[in-house]
Amino acid sequence: MVPGIFQQASENKDEDGAAAGAHRIVYGAVDNAEKIFMDKDFDEKFSKLMDKVHIKRHDVWEVPKKVNEGEEKVNGEGEAERPKRTLCTSLETKGLRGADGRKYVLDLYKLTPLDISFIEENFTGSEDSYPHRMAFLRGECVDAFWESKLRAWVSTKLAERQKSETENPDKEIEKIDVSGFDFALNPDVFTPSQAPTTEEEKQRLKQDEDDVRACCTFLQEKLIPDLMKELSDGSGGWPVDGKSLTSTMHRNGVNVRYLAKVVELSGESPKLEAVKVQLSLSYVV
Numbered sequence: 001m002v003p004g005i006f007q008q009a010s011e012n013k014d015e016d017g018a019a020a021g022a023h024r025i026v027y028g029a030v031d032n033a034e035k036i037f038m039d040k041d042f043d044e045k046f047s048k049l050m051d052k053v054h055i056k057r058h059d060v061w062e063v064p065k066k067v068n069e070g071e072e073k074v075n076g077e078g079e080a081e082r083p084k085r086t087l088c089t090s091l092e093t094k095g096l097r098g099a100d101g102r103k104y105v106l107d108l109y110k111l112t113p114l115d116i117s118f119i120e121e122n123f124t125g126s127e128d129s130y131p132h133r134m135a136f137l138r139g140e141c142v143d144a145f146w147e148s149k150l151r152a153w154v155s156t157k158l159a160e161r162q163k164s165e166t167e168n169p170d171k172e173i174e175k176i177d178v179s180g181f182d183f184a185l186n187p188d189v190f191t192p193s194q195a196p197t198t199e200e201e202k203q204r205l206k207q208d209e210d211d212v213r214a215c216c217t218f219l220q221e222k223l224i225p226d227l228m229k230e231l232s233d234g235s236g237g238w239p240v241d242g243k244s245l246t247s248t249m250h251r252n253g254v255n256v257r258y259l260a261k262v263v264e265l266s267g268e269s270p271k272l273e274a275v276k277v278q279l280s281l282s283y284v285v
Contacts, residue, residue, distance in 0.1 A: 024096070024097055025037055025094050025095070025096055025106075026039040026042060026095055026096070026097050027039045027042035027043065027046070027087075027089075027093075027094060027095030028087070028089065028090075028091055028092065028093050028094035028095060028106075028107070029060070029091040029092060029094070029193070030094070032063060032065075033060070033062060033063040033091055033192070033193050034062060034063055034064070034065055035062060036060055036061075036062050036083070036085045036087075036091060036193075037085070037095075038085045038086065038087060039095055039097075041103075042095035042103065043087070043088055045103075046087075046088050046089050046093075046095070047088045050088045050089055050184075051184070053111050053112075053139060053142070054142050054143070054146045054183070054184045054185055055088065055089060055090070055111065055184055055185065055186075055187055056088075056184035056185060056186055056208075057086060057087070057088045058086070058087065058088075058186040058187075058188060058208065059084055059085070059086050059194075059196070059201065059204075060084070060085055060086075060087055060091045060188055060193040060194070061082040061083065061084050061085075061193055061194065061195040062082050062083045062084075062085075062193075063082070063192045063193055064082065081195075081197050082195055089111075089187075090110040090111060090187040090188055091188055091193055092107050092109070092110040093105065093106070093107055093108060093110065093111070094106040094107050110136065110187060111139065111187065112136045112137045112138065112139055112141075112142050112185070112187060113136065113137055113142075113185050113186065113187045113188075113189055113190070113212045113215070114133065114135060114136060114137070114189070114190050114191070114212070115135045115136060115137050115216055115219070115255070116189075116190050116209075116212060116213060116216055117213065117216035117217065117219075117220065118130075118135050118216070118257065118258075119133055119135050119190075122135075123135075130257075135255070135257060137212075137215060137216070137219065137253075137255075138250060138253050138254070138255055140250060140251065140252070140253035141215065141218070141219050141223060141253030141254070142185060142215065142253075143253070144218070144222075144223060144253050145214075145215045145218045145219075146183060146184075148218065148222075149181075149183045150178065150181055150183070153181045153183075154176060154178065154181075157176045158176065161173070161174070161176070183211075185208070185211055185212055185215065186205075186208035186211070186212070189205065189208045189209050189212050190209065190212070219253065219254070223252055223253045223254055224254055224258060224261060224262070224265070225265075226252060227248070227249060227252040227254050227262070228262065228265050228266070228272075230248070230252065231248070231262075231266075231272060232272055236248060236251070249262070
């Protein structure tokens with residue numbers, strides 16, 4: 001922890017009632033999103049960073065304190081209208097104004113959406129259920145999905161340009177400006193912080209959910225098969241221990257929680273026998 005960041009504040013109060021010079025969260029959620037803050041200065045700085053990790057600006061709603069312990073609602077359905085903020089980060093990412101006058105960022109663990117397909121399949125509440133809902137997509141997976149979206153967008157633009165050239169052969173050929181491509185994911189979908197009230201908000205949330213589900217499908221149908229191909233032909237090297245196996249999976253955007261899936265897909269292939277043995281040892285260790 002940075003020395004001095006939590007030093008004792010003076011008795012003077014600022015405009016929000018906090019002690020002048022006190023450390024305080026000014027951006028993001030606290031107390032399980034019972035309170036969400038937005039600060040323009042932090043927002044401006046965060047927005048430049050979040051574009052690089054493909055996080056979209058999105059609405060979040062404060063979450064009322066649970067009346068019954070163990071109650072868990074997703075997307076805030078059936079609740080009264082709640083205070084809304086618009087953030088460019090996950091609500092779990094916090095901007096802190098330190099008592100030393102500097103700005104700090106906390107809790108960067110949730111920069112990608114939930115792997116909702118895995119959760120719905122494995123987090124069942126039964127005795128052999130996956131133990132929690134904190135199953136997030138990897139950043140490499142989101143990057144690969146974004147690149148696939150970009151390629152599809154460029155292909156569409158090329159087709160449109162080709163058609164235009166055919167219809168207007170004398171027209172000057174224009175370059176495709178990729179700055180016009182805009183795609184990012186909402187990291188807070190499928191959480192209680194989503195409680196839209198207007199039709200526009202509901203449609204926007206539905207699209208955000210569809211995009212995240214599409215990314216989960218991309219992981220299952222594209223990235224995992226690509227990983228299996230790499231393991232089969234050895235193009236990325238052979239994993240010789242748990243560490244190298246983990247690195248190979250992560251590099252391909254696949255979480256280690258998919259070990260059982262990789263074992264299943266290894267089948268009886270002689271080429272994958274060594275990998276299968278390593279996977280089995282990883283389970284034991």
